[in-house]
Amino acid sequence: MAKGHLKQILLITDGCSNHGEDPIAMAALAQEQGITINVIGVIEENVIDQKAIQEIEGIAMSGGGVHQIVYAHQLSQTVQMVTRKAMTQTLQGVVNKELQQILGKHTSMEELPPEKRGEVMEVVDELGETVSLEILVLVDTSASMKPKLPTVKEALLDLSISLNSRIGENQYSVSVFPGKKDEVEQVLDWTPKLESLSSIFPKLSTGGITPTGPAIRDAIQHFKKMRSLRNLLRSEEEYYDESGM
Numbered sequence: 733m734a735k736g737h738l739k740q741i742l743l744i745t746d747g748c749s750n751h752g753e754d755p756i757a758m759a760a761l762a763q764e765q766g767i768t769i770n771v772i773g774v775i776e777e778n779v780i781d782q783k784a785i786q787e788i789e790g791i792a793m794s795g796g797g798v799h800q801i802v803y804a805h806q807l808s809q810t811v812q813m814v815t816r817k818a819m820t821q822t823l824q825g826v827v828n829k830e831l832q833q834i835l836g837k838h839t840s841m842e843e844l845p846p847e848k849r850g851e852v853m854e855v856v857d858e859l860g861e862t863v864s865l866e867i868l869v870l871v872d873t874s875a876s877m878k879p880k881l882p883t884v885k886e887a888l889l890d891l892s893i894s895l896n897s898r899i900g901e902n903q904y905s906v907s908v909f910p911g912k913k914d915e916v917e918q919v920l921d922w923t924p925k926l927e928s929l930s931s932i933f934p935k936l937s938t939g940g941i942t943p944t945g946p947a948i949r950d951a952i953q954h955f956k957k958m959r960s961l962r963n964l965l966r967s968e969e970e971y972y973d974e975s976g977m
Contacts, residue, residue: 737864739767741951744884745872746774748784753945759795762952769795770818774804774880804880808887812894823856864901868951873908878938885933892926909947910939916950922958
């Protein structure tokens with residue numbers, strides 16, 4: 733978690749990838765670069781696709797995140813729950829590493845006495861409210877997702893309302909796959925305002941292929957772009973401070 737920034741990919745999909753790189757391998761690559769991948773599988777009532785569920789679980793496991801299988805009508809509360817749960821899980825991992833540096837390699841939060849563990853969890857909760865959060869949302873727009881897109885939009889708007897109550901800064905970006913011309917299309921560049929989605933979602937087209945691996949690869953590049961922009965802004969601030977301008 734470099735410089736107090738928590739980076740998450742939130743993948744919302746209903747099926748198996750069928751085009752491009754292996755999404756589980758791409759998820760592992762994201763995790764190596766400090767990006768957590770959380771997956772919400774949106775399924776039809778009374779339809780269980782075991783292959784799709786295994787892929788959803790595999791992506792989340794490789795990406796160091798959490799996953800949840802839901803029916804479309806449960807999506808809104810699930811998006812908020814998964815995001816919060818993943819934040820806490822990631823921050824617990826960061827705090828555990830800090831503890832190991834202070835108390836020794838074999839000490840983890842679970843091994844602390846109950847009162848100390850409570851104090852550590854208070855720190856985790858406080859970090860969850862103050863840390864800068866970057867969420868890149870990947871929305872599957874393959875043909876079978878078309879009837880679910882209005883629900884996805886509402887769920888994401890509810891998420892932004894929920895997260896805006898935090899003290900920490902929020903930045904969102906949204907990409908869909910497949911896009912109109914490419915495997916992946918960014919429909920919302922980094923912004924603190926997720927409300928812009930209202931005008932975008934009705935215009936989205938849906939297609940047949942599900943290029944989940946390429947979508948994750950593309951998301952990793954967007955985080956790199958965000959980091960480059962941050963470094964540029966930081967350099968400019970230092971220049972103005974030093975030059976007295």
